[in-house]
Amino acid sequence: MKIDLLTREYPPHIYGGAGVHVEELSKVLAERAEVTVRAFDGPRKPDEIPDVANGSLRVVGYDVPSELAHDNLALQTFGIDLQMANDVEADIVHAHTWYACLAGRLAQQLHEIPLVVTAHSLEPFRPWKREQLGGGYNLSSWAERDAFTHADRVIAVSNGMKQDILTAYPAIDPAKICVVHNGITIADFSMPGPDDPGWKVFDRYHIDRSKPTLLFVGRVTRQKGLPYLLKAIHLISKDIQVVLCAGASDTKELGDEVRADFAQLQRERGNIIWIEEMLPRPELNALEHGCDAFICPSIYEPLGIVNLEAMACGLPVVASATGGIPEVVLDGVTGYLIPIEQEHDGSGTPIHPDDFVRDMAAAIDKLMADPQRAKEMGEAGYRRARDEFSWERIADETMDVYRQVLS
Missing domain, CATH: 3.40.50.2000 (Glycogen Phosphorylase B;)
Structure with a gap:
C-alpha cells in the first residue's frame, strides 16, 4: 500500500x-x-x-x-x-x-x-x-x-x-x-542521565529545583487558556514556583496581553519564570522530569498530546475537563480535572470564568499540598500513557x- x-x-x-x-x-x-x-x-x-x-x-x-x-x-x-x-x-x-x-x-x-x-x-x-x-x-x-x-x-x-x-x-x-x-512513544520520554545537557535549562532560566514547581507547556493561543492560568496563579500558594514554557504567539496583540499579565504577576507574586523560546526536545524532557506537576488550562483541546507527554514523564496533571482531555486524564487517578461550563457559540469561552479560575487554583493547591499523592498520580499517569496510548x-x-x- x-x-x-x-x-x-x-x-x-x-x-x-x-x-x-x-x-x-x-x-x-x-x-x-x-x-x-x-x-x-x-x-x-x-x-x-x-x-x-x-x-x-x-x-x-x-x-x-x-x-x-x-x-x-x-x-x-x-x-x-x-x-x-x-x-x-x-x-x-x-x-x-x-x-x-x-x-x-x-x-x-x-x-x-x-x-x-x-x-x-x-x-x-x-x-x-x-x-x-x-x-x-x-x-x-x-x-x-x-x-x-x-x-x-x-x-x-x-x-x-x-x-x-x-x-x-x-x-x-x-x-x-x-x-x-x-x-506516545514512551521511550522518547525516559529520565535523562545526570550529565545530560538538557538539565542546563534549569540554570539558564534560574529555575530552582528545590522548590515545588508547576509546569505549563503550550503555544500562546486562545485555545490553550493561558490568560485564565495567569489569573489562577494570583490565587495559588506563593511557595509554588511556576514555569511557563510558552512561545509562538498567534498574534502580537495576544502576545502583548500575556506579557502584561506576566509582568503584573512578577511584581505582585514573583516565583514565576517565562520561557518564550520553543525548547529542543532534550531540554523540554529534562524540564518535565524536573518539575512536580503539569497544568493544562485549555478551553479547546481535541485530545491534548501535551498531557500524554507530561504523563510519560511521570507528572500528575491538572487539566480542563473539555474536549478529549477526560479520555486521557483520569480525575483523582492521574491528576485532577477542572470543571468548565462553556459557551456553545464555537468559542469555548467559559460561561463562569471566575469559577473556572478559582477551581483551577484550588486543584493546583490541592495537588501540590500532597507530594506523596501527587507522586502516586504521576506513576499512574505513566502507566496509563504506556499501556493505553x-x-x-x-x-x-x-x-x-x-x-x-x-x-
Whole structure:
C-alpha cells in the first residue's frame, strides 16, 4: 500500500501536537507500508528525515510560491496545497489540519483516490483564528469543511472530537467517522542521565529545583487558556514556583496581553519564570522530569498530546475537563480535572470564568499540598500513557481505516 501523508508540520519544523502526531504516525506506518510525507517549510536534508526499520519513508518539503510570499497566510497555504496535490502518487491520501485539507481534497479528485482526514482541531471551534488570518479564516474554514464533508473517512483523535465533528458538520455520515487516539512513544520520554545537557535549562532560566514547581507547556493561543492560568496563579500558594514554557504567539496583540499579565504577576507574586523560546526536545524532557506537576488550562483541546507527554514523564496533571482531555486524564487517578461550563457559540469561552479560575487554583493547591499523592498520580499517569496510548496500536488502527476505504 502506498500512502501520502499531507501536513503543515514535520521535523525539524514542529510547533504543535499535530506535528508530533504526523511525525510519530509516519514512522510506524512506514514499517507497514510505503509512506511519503508532503510537508511545508521547504525541502528536508537527509539527516532531518526520521529513521525507520525498513527505510520506506520519504519526505518532500514545499515552499510558498514566490508570487504569494507577501499575501494572506491562507493564500500562501493554498499555494503549497496546489503543489502537493499535483505530486501525490499513492493508493490513499491522508490530510492533517486545515493547512493540508485543500491538497487532500484536490488530490482525491485529480488522482481519483480515497481521502482520509484527521481532525486535530476544527475551524468552527477556533473563531479566534480570525485574529491571525483575517479574511483568510473564511478560506481555512471553507477548505476544512469541503475536505471533511467529501472525505471517504474522517479520523477523530477522541470521542469528544467525534461529537464536535458531528456538531460542526452534520452532513457527515457518522459511520464515516473513526476514533483513533493520539499516541506516545514512551521511550522518547525516559529520565535523562545526570550529565545530560538538557538539565542546563534549569540554570539558564534560574529555575530552582528545590522548590515545588508547576509546569505549563503550550503555544500562546486562545485555545490553550493561558490568560485564565495567569489569573489562577494570583490565587495559588506563593511557595509554588511556576514555569511557563510558552512561545509562538498567534498574534502580537495576544502576545502583548500575556506579557502584561506576566509582568503584573512578577511584581505582585514573583516565583514565576517565562520561557518564550520553543525548547529542543532534550531540554523540554529534562524540564518535565524536573518539575512536580503539569497544568493544562485549555478551553479547546481535541485530545491534548501535551498531557500524554507530561504523563510519560511521570507528572500528575491538572487539566480542563473539555474536549478529549477526560479520555486521557483520569480525575483523582492521574491528576485532577477542572470543571468548565462553556459557551456553545464555537468559542469555548467559559460561561463562569471566575469559577473556572478559582477551581483551577484550588486543584493546583490541592495537588501540590500532597507530594506523596501527587507522586502516586504521576506513576499512574505513566502507566496509563504506556499501556493505553502506544503508537503501535494506533498504527494498526489507522491501517484498518485505510483497508476499510480501499475495500
